[in-house]
Amino acid sequence: MSNIHERPILVEQHPVTRHQYIIPTxxxxxxxxxxxxxxxxxxxxxxxxxxxxxxxxxxxxxxxxxxxxxxxxxxxxxxxxxxxxxxxxxxxxxxxxxxxxxxxxxxxxxxxxxxxxxxxxxxxxxxxxxxxxxxxxxxxxxxxxxxxxxxxxxxxxxxxxxxxxxxxxxxxxxxxxxxxxxxxxxxxxxxxxxxxxxxxFDGLADADSLATCLQGYDEAVYPPATEWTYTRFFYPQAFDAGFRLVDQASAVWEAFMRAHLKSRIAVPLEIPMQYFAHTIEIALETNMKHDMLDFKFTPKMWDEAVAESLFSEALQELYLGMPSN
CATH class of the missing domain: 3.40.50.300 (P-loop containing nucleotide triphosphate hydrolases)
Incomplete structure (x- = not known):
C-alpha cells in the first residue's frame, strides 16, 4: 500500500470496528x-x-x-x-x-x-x-x-x-x-x-433509506479534522478511484430482500438499524483485504454479510416469536 493509502490509525482503533459511531437515518x-x-x-x-x-x-x-x-x-x-x-x-x-x-x-x-x-x-x-x-x-x-x-x-x-x-x-x-x-x-x-x-421508531423500509445511511459512511471522518472518511479508511484505493458506499444501496437492499424472502415471513421488509449497521461493518472489515482501484462488492459478499449479521434469525424472533400487542 502506497503512503497516500496508508491508514492513519490501526483498524482496531476505528469507531466502525469498535461499534462506537452514529450515522443519520x-x-x-x-x-x-x-x-x-x-x-x-x-x-x-x-x-x-x-x-x-x-x-x-x-x-x-x-x-x-x-x-x-x-x-x-x-x-x-x-x-x-x-x-x-x-x-x-x-x-x-x-x-x-x-x-x-x-x-x-x-x-x-x-x-x-x-x-x-x-x-x-x-x-x-x-x-x-x-x-x-x-x-x-x-x-x-x-x-x-x-x-x-x-x-x-x-x-x-x-x-x-x-x-x-x-x-x-x-x-x-x-x-x-x-x-x-x-x-x-x-x-x-x-x-x-x-x-x-x-x-x-421505524426500521429501514426501502433502498433510498439505506442510501441515506450509507452516505453517512462516505461523509463521516475519523480521525477528526482529516479527510479519512469511514469508507476511505477501509478501502483507500477504491475510494480514490471513485468508490462510494452510497452507490451500493440497491445491492444491499436486494441482499436483505433475498434473506427476507427465504425466511418466508409474510410482512413487508423493514430492516432494524442494528442489523443493517452490523451488516455494513461485517462487509467493510471482511472484504477490506480485497481493496484495489477497481474493487466492487459482489452480491455474494452482501449475502454473506447479511447472513453473518443474524438478520434472518432475528426476523423469525421479531415476527413469529413475539406476542402481537
Whole structure:
C-alpha cells in the first residue's frame, strides 16, 4: 500500500470496528423534527416505541447530540429502567440522581434524595441558559404506576420553579398497552404528563433509506479534522478511484430482500438499524483485504454479510416469536 493509502490509525482503533459511531437515518431525522416540535409546543412528554434492535437507543444518542448542537448548553438526561419485583422509591431516586450526575446519589434518605434531585436539576438548568430540559427513559415499558407518580412529583416540583421538564419514554410496543391500561384505570394525569404524544421508531423500509445511511459512511471522518472518511479508511484505493458506499444501496437492499424472502415471513421488509449497521461493518472489515482501484462488492459478499449479521434469525424472533400487542 502506497503512503497516500496508508491508514492513519490501526483498524482496531476505528469507531466502525469498535461499534462506537452514529450515522443519520431517515427515521432519526424524522424523530428529531418531532422532538423539536415538542420543545416548541411545550409538550411535556411523549412515547417513542419500536421493536427490539430497531435502533431506539442508537437513535436517542444521536437526538441528544443534535439537541445539544441546536440548543447549546441544553440539559439532556438519560436513564435506563430496570426489571424489578416491586418498585422501590429509594432505587428510583438513586437512578435519577445518577442520571443527573449527582456525586452523592447513593447516600441519604428518600426525602433527601428527592430534594437533592430537584436542586441538582434546577442547578443544571439554571446554568444552561434555558428554562427546560429533556429526560430520556429507556426501556420505559418497565415503569410501574408508582414510578410514574414519583416522576410526576418531580415534574410538578420543577414546574413550580419555572422549569419545564420534557419526558421521552423510549421502549417497546408494550408501552402503548401500558398507556391504554393507565387510561382505563383513570390515571389521566400520567398520560397528560408523559404520554400525550406517540412516535414510532421505524426500521429501514426501502433502498433510498439505506442510501441515506450509507452516505453517512462516505461523509463521516475519523480521525477528526482529516479527510479519512469511514469508507476511505477501509478501502483507500477504491475510494480514490471513485468508490462510494452510497452507490451500493440497491445491492444491499436486494441482499436483505433475498434473506427476507427465504425466511418466508409474510410482512413487508423493514430492516432494524442494528442489523443493517452490523451488516455494513461485517462487509467493510471482511472484504477490506480485497481493496484495489477497481474493487466492487459482489452480491455474494452482501449475502454473506447479511447472513453473518443474524438478520434472518432475528426476523423469525421479531415476527413469529413475539406476542402481537
Amino acid at each position: 431517515p427515521t432519526i431525522d424524522a424523530l428529531m423534527l418531532k422532538i423539536k416540535k415538542l420543545v416548541r409546543m411545550h409538550t411535556p412528554g411523549a412515547v417513542i416505541f419500536a421493536y427490539p434492535r430497531f435502533g431506539k437507543t442508537y437513535g436517542i444518542r444521536y437526538v441528544k447530540n443534535a439537541l445539544q448542537y441546536d440548543y447549546p448548553g441544553v440539559v439532556c438526561l438519560s436513564c435506563g429502567t430496570e426489571a424489578k419485583k416491586a418498585p422501590s422509591e429509594d432505587a428510583f431516586f438513586t437512578m435519577l440522581l445518577e442520571a443527573s450526575g449527582h456525586p452523592n446519589a447513593l447516600t441519604g434518605s428518600v426525602t433527601r434524595k428527592r430534594r437533592r434531585l430537584n436542586e441538582r436539576i434546577a442547578e443544571l438548568v439554571d446554568a444552561s441558559g434555558h428554562n427546560w430540559f429533556v429526560i430520556f427513559a429507556d426501556e420505559a415499558q418497565r415503569l410501574e404506576v408508582l414510578e410514574y407518580e414519583w416522576l410526576r412529583d418531580v415534574h410538578d416540583c420543577l414546574e413550580r420553579k419555572g422549569i419545564r421538564m420534557i419526558t421521552l419514554l423510549v421502549g417497546q410496543p408494550q408501552l402503548l398497552n401500558q398507556k391504554t391500561a393507565l387510561r382505563q384505570s383513570n390515571h389521566t394525569q400520567i398520560i397528560l404528563r408523559f404520554m400525550i404524544a406517540e412516535m414510532r
